[in-house]
Amino acid sequence: MTDQELIPILEKLKNIMISVATGGQRIQVVNQEYLASYQDADVAIKSRGIENPNPYSDLWEWYGRWSSGDLPTYQSRRLFLSELYAPLLKELRDRAAGDPPKLIEETTGWPKVDRTIGEARMRLAEAENEEQFQAVGLLCREALISLAQSVFDPHVHKCEDGVTPSETDAKRMLSGYISSTLEGRSNEVSRKHARAAYDLAVELQHRRTADFRQAALCVEATTSVINVMAIISGRRDPCPF
Structure with missing residues:
Protein backbone atom coordinates (compact mmCIF):
# COMPACT_ATOMS: atom_id res chain seq x y z
CA MET A 1 0.00 0.00 0.00
CA THR A 2 1.44 3.36 -1.03
CA ASP A 3 1.44 6.47 1.15
CA GLN A 4 -1.11 8.00 -1.21
CA GLU A 5 -3.41 4.99 -0.71
CA LEU A 6 -2.99 4.97 3.07
CA ILE A 7 -3.96 8.62 3.55
CA PRO A 8 -7.69 8.24 2.66
CA ILE A 9 -7.96 5.17 4.87
CA LEU A 10 -6.69 7.17 7.83
CA GLU A 11 -9.05 10.02 6.98
CA LYS A 12 -11.91 7.51 6.83
CA LEU A 13 -11.02 6.11 10.27
CA LYS A 14 -10.82 9.61 11.73
CA ASN A 15 -14.16 10.60 10.21
CA ILE A 16 -15.90 7.49 11.53
CA MET A 17 -14.50 8.15 15.01
CA ILE A 18 -15.70 11.75 14.86
CA SER A 19 -19.14 10.70 13.64
CA VAL A 20 -19.85 8.16 16.38
CA ALA A 21 -18.55 10.53 19.06
CA THR A 22 -20.59 13.54 17.96
CA GLY A 23 -24.10 12.20 17.56
CA GLY A 24 -23.70 10.82 14.05
CA GLN A 25 -23.43 7.18 13.09
CA ARG A 26 -24.10 4.43 15.62
CA ILE A 27 -21.23 2.19 16.67
CA GLN A 28 -23.29 -0.94 16.05
CA VAL A 29 -23.74 0.06 12.41
CA VAL A 30 -20.16 1.01 11.46
CA ASN A 31 -17.95 -0.97 13.83
CA GLN A 32 -17.25 -3.85 11.43
CA GLU A 33 -16.27 -1.44 8.68
CA TYR A 34 -14.05 0.40 11.13
CA LEU A 35 -12.40 -2.84 12.34
CA ALA A 36 -11.48 -3.90 8.81
CA SER A 37 -10.08 -0.49 7.86
CA TYR A 38 -8.19 -0.23 11.14
CA GLN A 39 -6.46 -3.57 10.58
CA ASP A 40 -5.39 -2.59 7.06
CA ALA A 41 -4.09 0.78 8.27
CA ASP A 42 -2.31 -0.70 11.28
CA VAL A 43 -0.37 -3.17 9.13
CA ALA A 44 0.54 -0.46 6.61
CA ILE A 45 1.69 1.98 9.31
CA LYS A 46 3.83 -0.57 11.16
CA SER A 47 5.37 -1.80 7.92
CA ARG A 48 6.86 1.69 7.60
CA GLY A 49 8.46 1.48 11.02
CA ILE A 50 6.03 4.08 12.36
CA GLU A 51 4.00 3.77 15.54
CA ASN A 52 0.24 3.81 15.02
CA PRO A 53 -1.00 6.93 16.84
CA ASN A 54 -4.52 5.49 17.19
CA PRO A 55 -4.65 2.85 19.96
CA TYR A 56 -8.41 2.28 19.55
CA SER A 57 -8.75 -0.81 17.35
CA ASP A 58 -12.45 -1.06 18.18
CA LEU A 59 -15.02 1.74 18.33
CA TRP A 60 -16.21 0.56 21.72
CA GLU A 61 -12.68 1.22 23.01
CA TRP A 62 -12.95 4.72 21.53
CA TYR A 63 -16.33 5.09 23.22
CA GLY A 64 -14.72 4.25 26.57
CA ARG A 65 -12.10 6.95 25.95
CA TRP A 66 -14.39 9.82 24.98
CA SER A 67 -16.96 9.01 27.67
CA SER A 68 -14.36 8.91 30.46
CA GLY A 69 -14.95 12.60 31.27
CA ASP A 70 -12.05 14.59 29.85
CA LEU A 71 -13.57 14.93 26.36
CA PRO A 72 -17.00 16.25 27.35
CA THR A 73 -17.88 18.23 24.20
CA TYR A 74 -18.18 17.41 20.53
CA GLN A 75 -15.56 20.04 19.76
CA SER A 76 -13.07 18.56 22.25
CA ARG A 77 -13.45 15.15 20.58
CA ARG A 78 -12.94 16.60 17.11
CA LEU A 79 -9.84 18.46 18.27
CA PHE A 80 -8.48 15.36 20.02
CA LEU A 81 -8.79 13.27 16.86
CA SER A 82 -7.39 16.00 14.66
CA GLU A 83 -4.30 16.27 16.84
CA LEU A 84 -4.07 12.47 17.11
CA TYR A 85 -3.77 11.96 13.37
CA ALA A 86 -2.20 15.25 12.25
CA PRO A 87 1.54 14.32 12.59
CA LEU A 88 1.15 10.99 10.77
CA LEU A 89 -0.99 12.45 7.98
CA LYS A 90 1.48 15.28 7.48
CA GLU A 91 4.41 12.86 7.30
CA LEU A 92 2.61 10.67 4.77
CA ARG A 93 1.65 13.66 2.63
CA ASP A 94 5.22 14.93 2.73
CA ARG A 95 6.51 11.50 1.73
CA ALA A 96 3.95 11.21 -1.04
CA ALA A 97 5.07 14.61 -2.32
CA GLY A 98 8.71 13.58 -2.14
CA ASP A 99 9.53 15.83 0.82
CA PRO A 100 11.42 14.53 3.87
CA PRO A 101 9.50 14.45 7.16
CA LYS A 102 9.88 17.53 9.34
CA LEU A 103 11.35 16.73 12.73
CA ILE A 104 10.68 19.89 14.73
CA GLU A 105 9.98 19.44 18.41
CA GLU A 106 6.92 21.18 19.81
CA THR A 107 8.67 22.28 22.98
CA THR A 108 11.04 25.25 23.00
CA GLY A 109 13.00 24.78 26.20
CA TRP A 110 11.44 27.92 27.66
Whole structure:
Protein backbone atom coordinates (compact mmCIF):
# COMPACT_ATOMS: atom_id res chain seq x y z
CA MET A 1 0.00 0.00 0.00
CA THR A 2 1.44 3.36 -1.03
CA ASP A 3 1.44 6.47 1.15
CA GLN A 4 -1.11 8.00 -1.21
CA GLU A 5 -3.41 4.99 -0.71
CA LEU A 6 -2.99 4.97 3.07
CA ILE A 7 -3.96 8.62 3.55
CA PRO A 8 -7.69 8.24 2.66
CA ILE A 9 -7.96 5.17 4.87
CA LEU A 10 -6.69 7.17 7.83
CA GLU A 11 -9.05 10.02 6.98
CA LYS A 12 -11.91 7.51 6.83
CA LEU A 13 -11.02 6.11 10.27
CA LYS A 14 -10.82 9.61 11.73
CA ASN A 15 -14.16 10.60 10.21
CA ILE A 16 -15.90 7.49 11.53
CA MET A 17 -14.50 8.15 15.01
CA ILE A 18 -15.70 11.75 14.86
CA SER A 19 -19.14 10.70 13.64
CA VAL A 20 -19.85 8.16 16.38
CA ALA A 21 -18.55 10.53 19.06
CA THR A 22 -20.59 13.54 17.96
CA GLY A 23 -24.10 12.20 17.56
CA GLY A 24 -23.70 10.82 14.05
CA GLN A 25 -23.43 7.18 13.09
CA ARG A 26 -24.10 4.43 15.62
CA ILE A 27 -21.23 2.19 16.67
CA GLN A 28 -23.29 -0.94 16.05
CA VAL A 29 -23.74 0.06 12.41
CA VAL A 30 -20.16 1.01 11.46
CA ASN A 31 -17.95 -0.97 13.83
CA GLN A 32 -17.25 -3.85 11.43
CA GLU A 33 -16.27 -1.44 8.68
CA TYR A 34 -14.05 0.40 11.13
CA LEU A 35 -12.40 -2.84 12.34
CA ALA A 36 -11.48 -3.90 8.81
CA SER A 37 -10.08 -0.49 7.86
CA TYR A 38 -8.19 -0.23 11.14
CA GLN A 39 -6.46 -3.57 10.58
CA ASP A 40 -5.39 -2.59 7.06
CA ALA A 41 -4.09 0.78 8.27
CA ASP A 42 -2.31 -0.70 11.28
CA VAL A 43 -0.37 -3.17 9.13
CA ALA A 44 0.54 -0.46 6.61
CA ILE A 45 1.69 1.98 9.31
CA LYS A 46 3.83 -0.57 11.16
CA SER A 47 5.37 -1.80 7.92
CA ARG A 48 6.86 1.69 7.60
CA GLY A 49 8.46 1.48 11.02
CA ILE A 50 6.03 4.08 12.36
CA GLU A 51 4.00 3.77 15.54
CA ASN A 52 0.24 3.81 15.02
CA PRO A 53 -1.00 6.93 16.84
CA ASN A 54 -4.52 5.49 17.19
CA PRO A 55 -4.65 2.85 19.96
CA TYR A 56 -8.41 2.28 19.55
CA SER A 57 -8.75 -0.81 17.35
CA ASP A 58 -12.45 -1.06 18.18
CA LEU A 59 -15.02 1.74 18.33
CA TRP A 60 -16.21 0.56 21.72
CA GLU A 61 -12.68 1.22 23.01
CA TRP A 62 -12.95 4.72 21.53
CA TYR A 63 -16.33 5.09 23.22
CA GLY A 64 -14.72 4.25 26.57
CA ARG A 65 -12.10 6.95 25.95
CA TRP A 66 -14.39 9.82 24.98
CA SER A 67 -16.96 9.01 27.67
CA SER A 68 -14.36 8.91 30.46
CA GLY A 69 -14.95 12.60 31.27
CA ASP A 70 -12.05 14.59 29.85
CA LEU A 71 -13.57 14.93 26.36
CA PRO A 72 -17.00 16.25 27.35
CA THR A 73 -17.88 18.23 24.20
CA TYR A 74 -18.18 17.41 20.53
CA GLN A 75 -15.56 20.04 19.76
CA SER A 76 -13.07 18.56 22.25
CA ARG A 77 -13.45 15.15 20.58
CA ARG A 78 -12.94 16.60 17.11
CA LEU A 79 -9.84 18.46 18.27
CA PHE A 80 -8.48 15.36 20.02
CA LEU A 81 -8.79 13.27 16.86
CA SER A 82 -7.39 16.00 14.66
CA GLU A 83 -4.30 16.27 16.84
CA LEU A 84 -4.07 12.47 17.11
CA TYR A 85 -3.77 11.96 13.37
CA ALA A 86 -2.20 15.25 12.25
CA PRO A 87 1.54 14.32 12.59
CA LEU A 88 1.15 10.99 10.77
CA LEU A 89 -0.99 12.45 7.98
CA LYS A 90 1.48 15.28 7.48
CA GLU A 91 4.41 12.86 7.30
CA LEU A 92 2.61 10.67 4.77
CA ARG A 93 1.65 13.66 2.63
CA ASP A 94 5.22 14.93 2.73
CA ARG A 95 6.51 11.50 1.73
CA ALA A 96 3.95 11.21 -1.04
CA ALA A 97 5.07 14.61 -2.32
CA GLY A 98 8.71 13.58 -2.14
CA ASP A 99 9.53 15.83 0.82
CA PRO A 100 11.42 14.53 3.87
CA PRO A 101 9.50 14.45 7.16
CA LYS A 102 9.88 17.53 9.34
CA LEU A 103 11.35 16.73 12.73
CA ILE A 104 10.68 19.89 14.73
CA GLU A 105 9.98 19.44 18.41
CA GLU A 106 6.92 21.18 19.81
CA THR A 107 8.67 22.28 22.98
CA THR A 108 11.04 25.25 23.00
CA GLY A 109 13.00 24.78 26.20
CA TRP A 110 11.44 27.92 27.66
CA PRO A 111 9.44 26.17 30.43
CA LYS A 112 6.90 28.89 31.14
CA VAL A 113 6.23 29.48 27.45
CA ASP A 114 5.72 25.77 26.78
CA ARG A 115 3.57 25.35 29.87
CA THR A 116 1.32 28.32 29.09
CA ILE A 117 0.69 27.54 25.41
CA GLY A 118 0.05 23.91 26.40
CA GLU A 119 -2.55 25.11 28.88
CA ALA A 120 -4.12 27.28 26.16
CA ARG A 121 -4.49 24.26 23.89
CA MET A 122 -6.08 22.25 26.66
CA ARG A 123 -8.51 25.07 27.52
CA LEU A 124 -9.41 25.41 23.85
CA ALA A 125 -10.37 21.74 23.72
CA GLU A 126 -12.61 22.14 26.77
CA ALA A 127 -14.11 25.60 26.11
CA GLU A 128 -17.85 25.88 25.51
CA ASN A 129 -18.81 29.53 26.14
CA GLU A 130 -17.58 33.06 25.49
CA GLU A 131 -15.85 33.45 28.86
CA GLN A 132 -13.89 30.25 28.36
CA PHE A 133 -12.84 31.24 24.84
CA GLN A 134 -11.75 34.64 26.18
CA ALA A 135 -9.64 32.81 28.78
CA VAL A 136 -7.81 31.08 25.91
CA GLY A 137 -6.93 34.52 24.57
CA LEU A 138 -5.60 35.57 27.97
CA LEU A 139 -3.36 32.50 28.13
CA CYS A 140 -2.05 33.24 24.63
CA ARG A 141 -1.23 36.79 25.71
CA GLU A 142 0.58 35.46 28.80
CA ALA A 143 2.52 33.02 26.61
CA LEU A 144 3.68 35.89 24.40
CA ILE A 145 4.70 37.97 27.41
CA SER A 146 6.73 35.04 28.78
CA LEU A 147 8.25 34.53 25.32
CA ALA A 148 9.24 38.18 25.08
CA GLN A 149 10.80 38.11 28.54
CA SER A 150 12.77 35.00 27.55
CA VAL A 151 14.34 36.43 24.40
CA PHE A 152 14.60 40.19 25.00
CA ASP A 153 17.73 41.63 26.60
CA PRO A 154 17.49 45.44 27.02
CA HIS A 155 21.29 45.70 26.95
CA VAL A 156 21.48 43.99 23.55
CA HIS A 157 18.17 44.53 21.80
CA LYS A 158 16.96 48.01 21.05
CA CYS A 159 13.38 48.99 20.25
CA GLU A 160 12.84 50.90 17.03
CA ASP A 161 11.04 53.77 18.77
CA GLY A 162 13.76 54.11 21.41
CA VAL A 163 11.36 53.36 24.26
CA THR A 164 12.48 50.98 26.98
CA PRO A 165 9.66 48.40 27.22
CA SER A 166 8.05 47.43 30.48
CA GLU A 167 8.22 43.81 31.66
CA THR A 168 4.81 43.09 30.12
CA ASP A 169 5.19 45.01 26.85
CA ALA A 170 5.43 41.89 24.71
CA LYS A 171 4.77 43.67 21.43
CA ARG A 172 7.64 46.14 21.82
CA MET A 173 10.04 43.49 23.21
CA LEU A 174 9.34 41.00 20.41
CA SER A 175 9.64 43.70 17.76
CA GLY A 176 12.92 44.91 19.29
CA TYR A 177 14.30 41.39 19.45
CA ILE A 178 13.46 40.66 15.82
CA SER A 179 14.79 43.97 14.47
CA SER A 180 18.01 43.57 16.48
CA THR A 181 18.55 39.92 15.61
CA LEU A 182 17.47 39.71 11.98
CA GLU A 183 18.87 41.84 9.20
CA GLY A 184 17.46 42.40 5.77
CA ARG A 185 14.09 42.85 4.13
CA SER A 186 12.34 40.13 6.19
CA ASN A 187 12.40 42.23 9.35
CA GLU A 188 9.22 44.14 8.67
CA VAL A 189 7.21 41.03 7.84
CA SER A 190 8.44 39.25 10.97
CA ARG A 191 7.60 42.23 13.15
CA LYS A 192 4.11 42.44 11.68
CA HIS A 193 3.62 38.73 12.33
CA ALA A 194 4.53 39.06 16.02
CA ARG A 195 2.39 42.18 16.45
CA ALA A 196 -0.60 40.58 14.75
CA ALA A 197 -0.51 37.52 17.02
CA TYR A 198 -0.20 39.67 20.11
CA ASP A 199 -3.04 41.97 19.01
CA LEU A 200 -5.24 38.96 18.23
CA ALA A 201 -4.71 37.52 21.71
CA VAL A 202 -5.54 40.83 23.37
CA GLU A 203 -8.59 41.39 21.19
CA LEU A 204 -9.95 37.91 21.90
CA GLN A 205 -9.45 38.39 25.62
CA HIS A 206 -11.83 41.36 25.59
CA ARG A 207 -14.29 40.19 22.93
CA ARG A 208 -17.62 39.30 24.52
CA THR A 209 -18.64 37.25 21.49
CA ALA A 210 -15.50 35.09 21.36
CA ASP A 211 -16.08 31.67 19.79
CA PHE A 212 -14.10 28.55 18.95
CA ARG A 213 -12.77 29.75 15.61
CA GLN A 214 -11.44 32.98 17.07
CA ALA A 215 -9.83 31.15 19.98
CA ALA A 216 -8.33 28.48 17.72
CA LEU A 217 -6.94 31.18 15.42
CA CYS A 218 -5.43 32.91 18.44
CA VAL A 219 -3.71 29.69 19.60
CA GLU A 220 -2.42 29.03 16.09
CA ALA A 221 -1.04 32.55 15.68
CA THR A 222 0.59 32.47 19.11
CA THR A 223 2.15 29.08 18.45
CA SER A 224 3.50 30.38 15.15
CA VAL A 225 5.20 33.33 16.83
CA ILE A 226 6.70 31.03 19.48
CA ASN A 227 8.11 28.76 16.77
CA VAL A 228 9.50 31.73 14.84
CA MET A 229 11.32 32.97 17.95
CA ALA A 230 12.61 29.46 18.67
CA ILE A 231 14.05 29.27 15.15
CA ILE A 232 15.60 32.75 15.31
CA SER A 233 17.18 32.02 18.68
CA GLY A 234 18.74 28.79 17.41
CA ARG A 235 16.58 26.45 19.48
CA ARG A 236 15.44 24.59 16.36
CA ASP A 237 18.95 24.07 14.99
CA PRO A 238 19.86 20.40 14.37
CA CYS A 239 21.88 18.86 17.17
CA PRO A 240 25.55 18.35 16.18
CA PHE A 241 26.82 14.80 16.08
